[in-house]
Amino acid sequence: MSTALAHALNAALRDSMEADDKVLLIGEDIGELGGVFRVTDGLAKDFGEDRVVTSPLGEAGIVGSAIGLAMAGYRPVCEIQFDGFVFPAMNQIITQLAKYRHRSEGAVSLPVVIRIPVGGGIGAIEHHSESPEAYFAHTPGLRVLCPSSAQDAYDLLGQAIGCNDPVIFLEPKRSYWAKGDVDTTATPLPIDQARVVRPGADLTLVTYGALVPTAVKAAAAAAEEGRSIEVIDLRSLSPIDDATIVASVERTGRLIVAHEASQTAGLGSEIAARVQDQAFYSLEAPIIRVTGYDTPYPASRLEHDWLPSLDRILDAVDRSFTY
Amino acid sequence: MTVETHQTEPWSVLDTSGHLRPDERVPSGDSALDLRRAYRDMVLARRVDAEAIALQRQGELGLWPSMLGQEGAQVGAGSALRPQDVVFPTYREHAVAWCFGVDPVQLLGLFRGTTMGGWDPRERNFNLYTLVIGAQTLHGVGYAMGIVRDGDVGTGDPERDRAVLVFLGDGALSEGETNEAFVWAAAQQLPVVFFCQNNQWAISAPFSVQSRIPAAERARGFGFPGVRVDGNDVIACHAATQEALATARAGGGPTLIEAVTYRRNPHTTSDDDLRYRSGSENDEWEGRDPIDRLRLLLTGDDAPERLDDDFLAELAQEEQALAERLRTGCRALPVPSPEDPFLHTLEQMPADLARQRDEHLAFVAAGEGDHA
Numbered sequence: 001m002s003t004a005l006a007h008a009l010n011a012a013l014r015d016s017m018e019a020d021d022k023v024l025l026i027g028e029d030i031g032e033l034g035g036v037f038r039v040t041d042g043l044a045k046d047f048g049e050d051r052v053v054t055s056p057l058g059e060a061g062i063v064g065s066a067i068g069l070a071m072a073g074y075r076p077v078c079e080i081q082f083d084g085f086v087f088p089a090m091n092q093i094i095t096q097l098a099k100y101r102h103r104s105e106g107a108v109s110l111p112v113v114i115r116i117p118v119g120g121g122i123g124a125i126e127h128h129s130e131s132p133e134a135y136f137a138h139t140p141g142l143r144v145l146c147p148s149s150a151q152d153a154y155d156l157l158g159q160a161i162g163c164n165d166p167v168i169f170l171e172p173k174r175s176y177w178a179k180g181d182v183d184t185t186a187t188p189l190p191i192d193q194a195r196v197v198r199p200g201a202d203l204t205l206v207t208y209g210a211l212v213p214t215a216v217k218a219a220a221a222a223a224e225e226g227r228s229i230e231v232i233d234l235r236s237l238s239p240i241d242d243a244t245i246v247a248s249v250e251r252t253g254r255l256i257v258a259h260e261a262s263q264t265a266g267l268g269s270e271i272a273a274r275v276q277d278q279a280f281y282s283l284e285a286p287i288i289r290v291t292g293y294d295t296p297y298p299a300s301r302l303e304h305d306w307l308p309s310l311d312r313i314l315d316a317v318d319r320s321f322t323y
Numbered sequence: 324m325t326v327e328t329h330q331t332e333p334w335s336v337l338d339t340s341g342h343l344r345p346d347e348r349v350p351s352g353d354s355a356l357d358l359r360r361a362y363r364d365m366v367l368a369r370r371v372d373a374e375a376i377a378l379q380r381q382g383e384l385g386l387w388p389s390m391l392g393q394e395g396a397q398v399g400a401g402s403a404l405r406p407q408d409v410v411f412p413t414y415r416e417h418a419v420a421w422c423f424g425v426d427p428v429q430l431l432g433l434f435r436g437t438t439m440g441g442w443d444p445r446e447r448n449f450n451l452y453t454l455v456i457g458a459q460t461l462h463g464v465g466y467a468m469g470i471v472r473d474g475d476v477g478t479g480d481p482e483r484d485r486a487v488l489v490f491l492g493d494g495a496l497s498e499g500e501t502n503e504a505f506v507w508a509a510a511q512q513l514p515v516v517f518f519c520q521n522n523q524w525a526i527s528a529p530f531s532v533q534s535r536i537p538a539a540e541r542a543r544g545f546g547f548p549g550v551r552v553d554g555n556d557v558i559a560c561h562a563a564t565q566e567a568l569a570t571a572r573a574g575g576g577p578t579l580i581e582a583v584t585y586r587r588n589p590h591t592t593s594d595d596d597l598r599y600r601s602g603s604e605n606d607e608w609e610g611r612d613p614i615d616r617l618r619l620l621l622t623g624d625d626a627p628e629r630l631d632d633d634f635l636a637e638l639a640q641e642e643q644a645l646a647e648r649l650r651t652g653c654r655a656l657p658v659p660s661p662e663d664p665f666l667h668t669l670e671q672m673p674a675d676l677a678r679q680r681d682e683h684l685a686f687v688a689a690g691e692g693d694h695a
Contacts, residue, residue, distance in 0.1 A: 024472075050471075050472055053468075055507075056503070056506050056507055056510055058503040058506065058507075060461065060499065060500045060503055061461055061464070061500075061503035061504070061506070061507050063461075064458065064460075064461025064462060064464070064465060064500060064503070064504070065461055065462075065464045065465030065468060065507060066465060067461070067462050067465055068461065068462040068463060068464055068465020068466035068467070068468065068469065069465040069466070069468055069469050070465075071444070071450070071462060071465070071466055071469075072465070072466045072468075072469025072470065072473070073469060073473075074469050074472070076465075088499075091455060091458065091500070092458065092461065092500070095455045095458065096453075096455070096458050096462070099439070100451075101667050101668070101669070101670070102439060102664060102667045102668055103439040103440040103451055104440050104443065104444060104451060104667075105438065105440060105659075105663070105667055106666065106667040107443045107444070107445065108443075108444060108445065109670060140668050141668050141669065143669065163670075164670045165669045165670050192673055239669075239673035239674070239675050239676065240675060241674075242674075242675060243674060274675075
């Protein structure tokens with residue numbers, strides 16, 4: 001059945017809430033409105049306001065109270081309205097949520113999921129197109145997930161809610177209405193495993209979220225020139241499944257990492273470091289990062305050229321093969 | 324520049340000469356404060372504090388935040404709790420921990436550097452100390468949301484109805500998160516009591532830096548009652564907290580209690596308070612000591628209960644034994660294994676972290692760190 005990614009998320013929330021009455025949702029405008037992206041559409045009507053909580057307008061309050069709810073035995077799923085609005089909650093996420101298991105020496109789990117729409121490409125105004133994943137991936141004690149397809153959206157969100165670790169769940173907002181088949185009965189991949197979405201022999205292309213379809217198109221275009229590109233969808237940005245990436249690079253000898261987030265100290269840097277550490281002698285070419293630049297996210301009239309695109313990825317492929 | 328704050332006299336029933344003023348708001352009968360027990364709790368908690376400072380001076384603790392002078396507020400509040408209530412402390416609630424049955428030796432681990440926590444918060448419903456100012460106010464709010472959803476509020480069953488007691492200081496009043504917590508608690512009428520020990524100083528900043536009005540007056544702006552109480556009057560603190568907790572447990576919503584007290588020691592053992600305040604201020608507050616006034620009451624002619632010689636002799640012995648147990652217990656606190664942080668970062672250790680652990684354990688086993 002072909003389903004929009006946003007609808008797959010809605011189904012995952014619904015199924016999790018039906019399976020466990022300790023699961024509840026908390027966020028701004030998520031009740032009658034269904035959230036600004038309508039991901040929680042219909043849930044307040046079916047589960048009531050006690051389980052679909054329209055919160056006061058305060059992101060620290062959303063995450064801080066979710067921590068308290070988790071301490072009381074609940075499994076809260078927070079919605080942050082936009083990527084740029086998560087920062088008022090960063091204190092609660094970094095100093096409290098991520099550390100509590102460690103502080104309590106494993107006695108207390110905080111099964112809190114924080115859903116955040118991320119990324120650009122939708123012509124939005126400022127603070128509505130950010131890619132904050134590296135801040136979270138740099139914080140021990142958090143899991144960071146990012147689905148690229150409706151199937152993974154359904155699977156990973158259900159797994160995130162069932163997981164006893166805090167999970168930052170990044171939703172690529174320009175993919176919300178992209179459709180794909182969803183089988184809600186299939187056994188999902190493990191929560192922290194990357195997916196090879198297109199096998200290839202000559203170059204490994206690692207990405208995640210909204211850039212996965214772009215990477216697949218790049219691989220198809222490169223195939224016409226006789227280059228076989230393996231596309232890996234990271235899915236879990238922390239922890240990173242480097243085993244899947246390293247195994248691929250050992251076969252292909254070349255690696256490109258693409259992400260929308262700025263380059264310096266981004267996920268691409270971390271993946272490059274791990275691959276040179278673990279597959280140094282397999283590399284035929286320098287590892288190339290295709291990323292957003294180290295600038296604030298630009299005005300939307302400029303975003304088309306600023307974001308990693310099909311052409312920028314293919315350009316990187318060409319550069320890799322010059323070695 | 325500092326601005327003058329308006330001063331309204333905090334509610335008090337026990338004055339500095341040990342005279343108890345009758346007041347109908349002070350509970351009687353079964354819900355009355357056990358005065359001899361409160362005296363004992365304050366004396367023993369003060370001894371915990373003094374021993375911890377001594378242990379810090381001997382190099383056994385890295386740091387200690389003293390609560391000297393705040394025993395009245397803390398024992399008053401702490402003795403109003405029922406076992407099913409939940410406490411969210413700052414990092415200075417040593418006497419509350421004592422009242423709620425947390426082993427004081429466990430308080431030392433965080434400051435000795437053997438743990439980042441020290442106790443299992445679920446055992447006594449006493450959460451871990453929170454060092455980021457104000458952060459715990461929101462955890463208390465969330466926990467109270469859980470209590471509401473569990474149906475453990477307003478049932479009338481004294482064994483079942485629960486409330487959350489959140490501690491904060493005067494500095495925390497300025498944190499955004501504290502104000503968010505007030506908004507949430509008010510809007511949802513949550514079973515939570517905010518107990519603010521206004522000890523006059525947030526490290527070096529006097530209360531006038533945080534507020535032009537008494538803390539208790541802020542509550543009305545959020546939509547719930549605020550109570551200003553003499554924090555060095557254990558009887559008044561107990562009465563105010565008991566009433567606020569009863570309201571919360573019954574579904575009547577939150578209360579902010581401002582207990583006006585004074586931090587007689589520096590902020591921590593690393594602080595130097597004579598750089599920002601005078602010793603005479605300290606002397607003045609020493610004259611309002613919460614333990615002295617209760618002793619005056621309980622040894623005076625019209626004492627409702629009496630501290631007789633046997634009681635005092637037994638308490639002195641108990642104090643000695645406690646001090647000895649703290650000294651021994653502190654030195655015996657187990658040093659965690661180098662593997663522990665890796666074990667408790669995520670529920671199941673991911674492969675990449677396991678690699679880092681193996682590398683670290685091999686390094687430690689080789690003894691290479693000895694020369695660092």
